[in-house]
Amino acid sequence: MAHIGVDLELDQLVLTRGRDFKWTFENVDEHKELVNFPAGDLFFEISTHGEHNGRGHFDQQGSTGGTYRISDGTNTSSALTFDASEAVVKQAIEDLPTVGAGNVNVTGSYTPQWICVTTWTSAMALSAGVVDAFNAAVTGAFGALDFISGGLGVWLEGHYESTAYIFKLTFKGTLLETELVNFVMGTISSIIAALNSALEAVEYFTGQISNTSVFYAPLRHFDYEFVNDKALTPMPALSIVSSGLTGFDQKMSATQDAPGRSPFTIWPFIIDGPTASLKVESEDADAIPDRTKWQLVFLPQGEPAGGDAIARGVVKVQAER
DSSP, rough: OOSOOOOOEEEEEEEETTTOOOEEEBOOOOTSEEEEEEEEEEEEEEOOOBBOOOOEEEEEEEEEOOOEEEEOOOOOOEETTTTHHHHHHHHHHSSSTTTTTTTTEEEEEEEEEEEEEESSOOOOOOOOHHHHHHHHHHHHHHHHHHHHHHHOHHHHHHHHEESEEEEEEESSSSSTTTTOOOHHHHHHHHHHHHHHHHTSSGGGGGGGEEEEHHHEEOOEEEEEEEEEGGTTTTOEEEEESOOOEEEEEEEEEEEEEEBBBBEEEEEEEEETEEEEEEEEEEHHHTOOTTTTTTEEEEEEETTEEEEEEEEEEEEEEOOOO
């Protein structure tokens, strides 16, 4: 049967576990004379699969003001305010030289939360009796306020410290950044009054309540995923550089959920005139599974993709001897 196109024989690329892979060869013409390689790139394209987009998320809590920046480890964005929207976060990531416009999707959400801090007139020791009395009073008060959980859908939690007690009122469930949630401050005031009344009735705390402050500090969450030109591409982990976030016990963190991966592992040659050489470190060579398909490709200079297949085959893995 006739063959149309280049019918390449199936070759084996032999890798030895625990050893570097090195290969050097020369370009010769039909007279077996050395000739320089044409301008372009020469590389192994190994079908390792497992492709996925790089993605991650940011979490923020307790922030009531200030700014932060996003970093890719080398470059840093301009300052973002603590309450920056998903559109602003998206723009900041796109402005990083490693990303570029249109190459990331960002979805923002927030959970409305109020933090109420009541200070004591003087510090109290964290004795077992004081802590037990506090827990009993607050648990009883929260139990009496169960109607709030059903009516407004909020979660109440509190804890005792030597100089203050803190409770958090959190909306149950996460809402989209663009949605507006209005909590009636009178309701929050009634919660504070109920808690203070319950504590004042306990001997340890009678006359000890000095001042109560309320902070609106929503829990913010942003998911990001690299797309378009940066899809299926290894991407650096993004991190948060705080430059003055303020609030109560404020924290902001960044997590890389997936680094991004191409369907192919590329091993590029170094070309020097008529000679092409390649060295792959053992840890990278060991990551290639047995029976993986590969092609040796030459991509002429100026051609964005495609190129010419020079050889093809499968990987043969042999154990270290």
